[in-house]
Structures are given as C-alpha cells and as structure tokens.
Amino acid sequence: MLSFYLYLATAALLLGVGSLGLWRGPELLRRILALNVIGAGIFMLMVSLAYRPVLYGEPADSVLHALVLTGLVVAVSATAFALALLGRLLARPQ
Amino acid sequence: MWPAVLLVTLPLAAALLMLLWPRRARVLHFAVAVGLLPLAVSFLLQVTVSGEQQWFLGNWGPLLAIRWQADGLTTLLLLVSVTLHLLVSAYVGSIQRRNPLPAAFWPLSNLLLASLQALWLSRDLFNLYVCLELLGMVAVALVTLSGDKALRPALDYLLYSLFASLCYLLGVALIYAGYGVLDIPMLAGQLEANWLNAVALTLMTLGLMLKAACWPLHLWLPAAHASAPAPVSALLSALVVKGPLFILYLLWTTLAPAAFLPAAAYLLASAALGAMLFGGIAAIRTPYSKSLVAYSTVAQLGYATLALAFILRFNLPEFVAAMWLFVLSHALAKAACFLAIGELQHTLGARQVEQLKGASQTMPLAMFAFAVAGGSLIGLPPSGGFLAKWALLLGLWQSQQFFWLLALVVATLLSAAYVFRVVVLAFDRAAPTAPDFSPQRLPQYLALLPALLVWVMAVFSLPLLTLLKQEL
C-alpha cells in the first residue's frame, strides 16, 4: 500500500517538474522534453492506478495498460512531429 | 450504423488512397466530398425522424465498448463539417492554377474531416482524447502548408495543443481513478461533488479552453490562424476550435455535479466577457487583415462560451439553442470571411487592412462576401448570427441578467466596429489599391456561398430551433 502512494506522489511531482521545465525553457527542445516529462507523470499515475487491484490480490487493470500504450504512441508521434518542426526551424537560413 | 461509419471512414479511406496515388488525389477528393453531402443530409433527416441513435463499437455493450451517439446536434455538426469541407476544397480547387497549395492539402483535409466526424460521434472520455490529439496534429500539419513563415506559429500551436491534451488526459485519469468508467452517458449524474472531481473537471476544462482558444488562453490562435493559407484558416476557425467546445459542452451538461455548476458558470462567463471585449478591441487595432479575422474568432467564441455559462446557470433551452446557433453561424460566416480575405489579399497583394482601400470597386464580389458574412458576425437580422443573438437575448431577458444584456450590446458594437473598419475602407474609392492581376470570379463566388448560407439559415430557423432545443 505504501509503495502505491509512493508512486502516486512521484507521478504528481513529475507533473510539477515537467511544468517547471515547460515554463522555464528556455530552449524549445527543453520545452518538448518537459512535455514528455509531464506525459510520463500522467502515465505513471495511470499505471499506479492499474496497480491498485494487485494490492488486493487481483491482476492489474489491463484497460488502463492499453490506454497508456495508446497514450505512449500518441506522445511519441507528437514529439516526433514537434522535433521535425523544430529541426526545420533551426536549420532554416536566418 | 452505415451512414455514421461511412461519414467517418470515407474521408479516412480516401486520404489513405490519396497518399498511395497522389496524382488521383483531386478527383478522388471531390468524388468523396460530393458523395458525403447527401449522406450527411439523409443521416440528419433520419435522426430527426426516428430520434437519437447510438452504437457500442465492436458490439461489446456498455462500459467495455466505445460509444457512438448521434443526436440532433451531432448530426447537424456532421452536416456542417461536410458542407464546409466541400466548399473549402472547391475553393482550393478553383485557385489551383494561380497559387496551388502543396499536394499534401488533399489527404490532410480529408483526415481533418475524418477526425472531426470521429469527435462529434464519440461519447468516450479517452477516445475523445485521441480524437483531440488527432485534430490538433492535423491542424498543425495544415498550418505548415504555408511554408517556412508558418513554422514558429505552427510549433507554438503544437506545443500549446499538446499541453492542453495532457491536461485533459490527466483529468480523465483522475475521473477513471474514482469511477473506473470512461463512457460519458454512463458517468452522467454519477460524479459526486468532491475534491478529486473538482480537480479533474478543472484540468479538463482548462485543457479544452486552451484548445478552443477561450480568452485568456487564446494566445496561440491569432498567429497560427493568420499564418496558415487562407482556406486552411477557414477550416481551422470554422471547425477545429469547435471540437473542444463540443467536449466542454458534453462534460458540463452531462457529467459535472450540480454543486460545481455555479462556479463553472462564473468562470466561463468571465472568460466570455474577456473574449468579447478584448478580442473585439484587438480586432479593431490589428494592422493585418487576416489577424483581424483571427481575433474576431476569439471574440465570437466568447458568445458561445457565454451561452454555455448560462446553460449551466439557468438551464433554459434558449441558451442551448443560442450556443449552437452561434457555433453554426460562426462556422459558415468565418469560412466566408477567411476565403474572401484570402482572395482579396492575394489579388491585391495586400496583407494590411489599409491596403484594402477601394476593394468594393476592384473586387466587389469578394468584398460583398466579406460584408455579408460580417453582417452575420455582427448579428444583423435576418442572419444566422442574428438568430443566435436573439435566442441569447431572449434567455438573458427571461433570467433578468441586465448586466450581461449590456455586455452583449457593447460586444456587438465592437464587432460592428471591426467589420465596418474593413467595409468603410473598401468603399473609399479615391485611391484604390490596384489588383496585381485581373480578379478570378469563381473563387469569389465560392467565398460568397457560405456567407449566403448563413442568411439562408434564418429561413430554416424553426426546424433548427426545434432540433437544438431538444438537446436538454
């Protein structure tokens, strides 16, 4: 039970750390990384929630795992697109 | 099931085929876009006659499956999306010789339509997240079609949009933590007024307001919409920002516990007031014609937000009708505005409002389209915008909100000011800006068409109102 709350707390703190990076920047690349950290915090929250039944001796919540997997793909796609835009922005002759 | 599935999969399949055979893209595009129109009309009629329909995808029954639901409002939104998709692509087709958009426009606009249709139909919190993300990415990809000058606005748009979807997803996770359900109709009335749900709904609302560019979270919109190619701006302003607004409406009218409604109404109403006033003032002040139209979107979204706030507060059918009439009339009017401005801008080589001098002489059709659409934005009778405003005024009068009546009048004066700012310049025929080449007729007529449609809306006001008032 204690570790469940530990991971929940970590998830909340990751959200905070990510938001700090997103606000502070200053480079765009770091902002993109920060968004990924926020995403990781949310996924951590969801996976901890999926872990809840295990505390009661039942298997983990597979629906949440599927949702996080979908979320991971969406996150990596968005990151790839953002990095492509960033690459073009930086490579552009000034 | 067939019409709903086809309305989503036809544009999707068309986009895939266009990517495989890019040369056939235009033929395929128009075949599909024209075919979708009767389909959407018949679907609307079917739903009005036989009532609301719903399906559990994969036939898995409630809870396990994703739910699609088609009620009057959904089918109306499906129809408007299909109509604007056809109109805007016809415009793109008509300027193909003069300033062609990159070939990627065709598959991307089909994907935009598919993701919008998926969003209107879905009633599942997580599926809506995926739809939102999809919509955001198509929108950004479409903005980049105008080349390197749009890179920075596009990247900003993408980052804001990602942050907003993450906020929404966090809210969904917190709701799932409490109830273990993602289906919106199943959650209706279940949520208790506790801290966790308050945080969840706040996060979702913030994310959606950021995506819908509700003031003061609209900062990304003017740059993104002004730097996109004109037909893309038309699609973005007319349709894309309405998607999150629709989810916001779903959340607050079906999900939220009654105890939260006054606070949310207060928040939304203040955002709406800010949008109507500051959006209008920014539109009056900006030197660029496309920014003017973009800021006008921020201001006009304020009316819809205000109607939503009063739906939460007073639960009158007038407000529901007002909100969606605003959305529909703004969609058509704004498409016309952007297409007309795009046409003026291109032919006159004029990016600034000042350079539109004498446009009523040089390009009377496009200017007429802008003025007609502007009339609906102001709310002149008997346009769609007037219908919406009338419904809102009626509701405000019934609930005796005289401060808001005054605010509405001030906001209307502001919209009149920014529309007339352009129109007055256009009639200044002393030293008109000479066109770079002789104006094309067809694209100007295509810009005029949605503007006329808004005014035609008034003819159908009775069926529209009955359709929308059933929603509560």
Add this chain to the structure above:
Amino acid sequence: MGLLLFDVVLCALLLTLAGAAMLSRQLVHAVTLFIAFGVMMALAWARLQAPDLALAEAAIGAGLTGALCFTALARYAGDAGYPKPKLWLPLVFVAAVSALLLYSVFQIPAQPTTELSERVAEHLAVSGVSHPVTAVLLNFRAWDTLLELLVLLLALLGARQVPSQLPLHAGWSLSVSWSRLLSPMLLLLSAYLLWRGAAAPGGAFQAGALLASGLVILRLNQQLAWLSWQNFAVRTLVLAGLIAFVMAGLASLLLPGQLVWLSWPVALAGGIILLVETFATLAIALTLALLVVGEPEQEPADA
C-alpha cells in the same frame, strides 16, 4: 521491505533525473538525462506489473525518442544567447500547483473499481486472444487503436511537410558489420514479440518499435537505400496497418447479422487480430524509422 526500498530509490532517481534534465545548463546534458529517465521509467513499469509498457517504453523512451532528440540537438550548434531563465517565479507557482496535485492524488480511493476489469475477463474468451491488453487494444477498444495509428501516420505526414536534412556520414566499417549482425536478430525478436502478443505481453506496437530501431541502425549505416516515402512499396506498407484495419472493420459490417463497426465474429477474431497486428507492426516500424532518419539525401526538392 526490500521492495519498498527499491521503490524509494527508483522514485528518487526518476525525480532527480527529470529535475536535472529540466534544470541542467546544457541541452546535451538535458537530452542525455532524459534518455536515462526513459530507461528508469521502463524499470518502473516493470515494477508496477505492466510488462507491455516496459517493453514499449524501453524501445521508445530510451531508443527512438533519444535518437530524435539528438538529431534536433545537432542543429543547436552555434545557437546560443538565450537569456538566463527566471527560476524563482516559475518555481513558486509550480510548487503550489504540485502541492495541489499531490494533495489530489492522495484523495484517490485505494479501493479499486473492478467492474471494467471483470467485464474484460468475462469477454476475454470470445475476443480471439488470451492476453487481456491485446484484447482491449485490438478488439474491445479497437477504434482507439485505429485512431492511434492515424496519429502516428500524421506525425510522418506533418514531418514530411517540414523536411530538413542532416548529412549521413559514411558508415564506419565496424558499425556497419555490427549493424548487419544485429538487424537479423532484431527482426527475429520483433517477430517473436508480435506472435507472443496474442497470449503474453508484447504485440504490434512493441514489435514495431523494435523493428524500427533495427531499420534505423541499418539506415544510419548507409544500408537500405530503398527506405523512402517515394518508394511505392514502402508507402503501401506504411499505410498497410490502417488499410487492413479499415477493411477488416468494413468487412465485419458486411457479414450477416453483424451490423456494428469493428466487431469481429468470434470464430475469425483471432485471425483478424493477427492479420491487423502484422500489418500494423510493419506500418509502425516503417513510420517510426522514416520519422527518425527522414528521406535519403537527394538534390534539393523544388520549393
């Protein structure tokens, strides 16, 4: 007790890595720390009994995202002169928000609602596969997965709008021979992951991500000259996952008695899912690989 100690160390490590990545002076450090953070996340997923996610995160968070970030990083050379960012104002605000969130997550009831999981377990037998996560992804919530493939495709379409090339360096002979040795193993491993996904952790996405990393390694070593969007076969395969998915969905509508989108008949479900997953794996692999390495060098395309 030992497990709790592990949890404490892991969580502390995760927070430190994330914090250091956000606050480090240099971007190179930020990216490196972020990749390490990805690896640790994979470990955390494994600890929280989410092996599917651990596999996916290891391939993505640590592998592909890192490669993508380093590509972007290469362009930051000579790009300096950002003003020193403010620390205190954001820190105070974010600390307040974090405290709120922290308070909120502790409000989450420890007692789970298991109705949905029970429903999944109930219908698992008629879903065509025996691994619940795969059943949810490819059957119960197949529409989400279809849209997710679309998001991935869009990332590629969007990135193609804004191409920017980095020259590929000629393959270093040692890395070339290593890549030739590694890639068949990666191919085998991803086929295994895909096959196993029906009954155990694994599946289209993990297999696709792994295959993508193999393709990227080979491509970076100047192999696979055919890997380009211009190539019709590549394009077909990139779209194959979605095409198979949509066709399977439409076919299911045509079957007698099945009038619901994306409902596979019980007898055929296993086969359909395997078919869709196979094409999806290929599509995911090629899409991710194209996203990372971009188009092969050519004369500047006409603007």
